[in-house]
Amino acid sequence: DGGITQSPKYLFRKEGQNVTLSCEQNLNHDAMYWYRQDPGQGLRLIYYSQIVNDFQKGDIAEGYSVSREKKESFPLTVTSAQKNPTAFYLCASSTTSSAGELFFGEGSRLTVL
Amino acid sequence: KQEVTQIPAALSVPEGENLVLNCSFTDSAIYNLQWFRQDPGKGLTSLLLIQSSQREQTSGRLNASLDKSSGRSTLYIAASQPGDSATYLCAVRRGGNQFYFGTGTSLTVIP
Numbered sequence: 001d002g003g004i005t006q007s008p009k010y011l012f013r014k015e016g017q018n019v020t021l022s023c024e025q026n027l028n029h030d031a032m033y034w035y036r037q038d039p040g041q042g043l044r045l046i047y048y049s050q051i052v053n054d055f056q057k058g059d060i061a062e063g064y065s066v067s068r069e070k071k072e073s074f075p076l077t078v079t080s081a082q083k084n085p086t087a088f089y090l091c092a093s094s095t096t097s098s099a100g101e102l103f104f105g106e107g108s109r110l111t112v113l
Numbered sequence: 114k115q116e117v118t119q120i121p122a123a124l125s126v127p128e129g130e131n132l133v134l135n136c137s138f139t140d141s142a143i144y145n146l147q148w149f150r151q152d153p154g155k156g157l158t159s160l161l162l163i164q165s166s167q168r169e170q171t172s173g174r175l176n177a178s179l180d181k182s183s184g185r186s187t188l189y190i191a192a193s194q195p196g197d198s199a200t201y202l203c204a205v206r207r208g209g210n211q212f213y214f215g216t217g218t219s220l221t222v223i224p
Contacts, residue, residue, distance in 0.1 A: 006156075031210050042117075042216040043202075050210060090156055094210065098144040099164055102204065102212060104156040 002027050004105035006091050011110045013078070013085070021076045021108045023091035029103075032074040033092040036060060037107075043090065049074055050096055078110060086112045115140045117205060119215035126193055127223050134188040134218045136203035141181045143205040148177050148188050151200045151217070160201075161188070193222045 004025045013019045025032065031050050035043040045058030049068040063082025068074050074093075078085045091105040116139045126132050136146070145164045149157040161170045161177040163186070169178040176189040186203060202217040 004156075033210075033212075040216070043214045045212075048210060088154075092157075096210060098206070098208065100206075101145075101159055101162045102147060102206070103159060104149075106156040107154070109154070 004091055004093055004103055006089075006105035006108050009106065009108060011108060013110060013112050015112060016080045018077055018079050019110065021078070021089055021091075021110070023074045023076065023105060025072055025074075025091075025093045025103075025105075027093055027103060028071075029093035029100075030071070030096045031094045031100075032068070033094075033102075034058075034064075034066065034074070034076045035090045035092065037088045037090055046076065046089075085110055115143075115205060115207060115211075115213040117203060117213045117215040119201075119203060119218050121218060122216070123219040123221075125221045125223060128193060128195060130193050130222075131189070131191050132193055132220070134190070134201050134220070136186040136188070136215055138184045138186075138205050138213070140207070141184055143181065143207055145206045146177075146179055146186050147204045147206070148175075148186075149202045149204065151202060157202060190220075193220075195222045195224050198222050 007022045033048040034046040047066045049055035065077045089108045094100045094102045118137045147162045148160045163170045163179040174191040179186045200217040200219045204214045
């Protein structure tokens with residue numbers, strides 16, 4: 001089935017460590033996105049990419065990095081510079097058509113110990 | 114900047130009741146509006162997508178309407194069931210692959 005796969009589902013990190021969240025899609029979408037979700041807040045955009053080897057910062061990019069070496073993959077690295085990384089992270093994808101629908105993965109919950 | 118608001122933040126209804134969830138946005142220059150469902154600890158599941166040229170979309174017991182000029186959308190759920198309990202979010206799409214999300218309405222359907 002077509003969809004978006006995020007891994008791991010749960011991740012624990014010690015302070016000072018970098019961690020990488022995986023996002024893979026087989027929908028043949030050009031655009032991919034990373035969002036952060038905190039309790040009581042809406043989704044906030046971290047990074048997005050519209051094409052391979054290109055990506056743009058979203059509203060809260062500080063302390064995060066991404067790469068887009070393949071169309072189907074858009075991993076997110078949470079670096080030690082991110083001051084409050086404990087959150088629920090959601091990966092999404094869409095076509096670049098203005099009419100396109102947005103699809104989400106199941107999310108990854110990161111907890112800093 | 115586009116702002117999306119969903120009121121109320123939480124809603125409890127008895128099973129079988131019909132209900133309406135609201136979504137309002139400040140800028141009518143949108144390409145489409147999408148309604149999502151989110152279960153606790155899960156990702157967002159797309160329910161309905163309404164293009165800017167459309168007035169409504171239906172899927173089963175769900176009906177979503179869009180009034181672009183007034184910046185409003187509603188999600189109507191008929192004959193609610195306990196399995197409908199979840200958080201419902203709306204999102205509008207603007208140019209440049211920009212999406213703006215509401216903070217959601219948490220729905221509880223009481224058996």
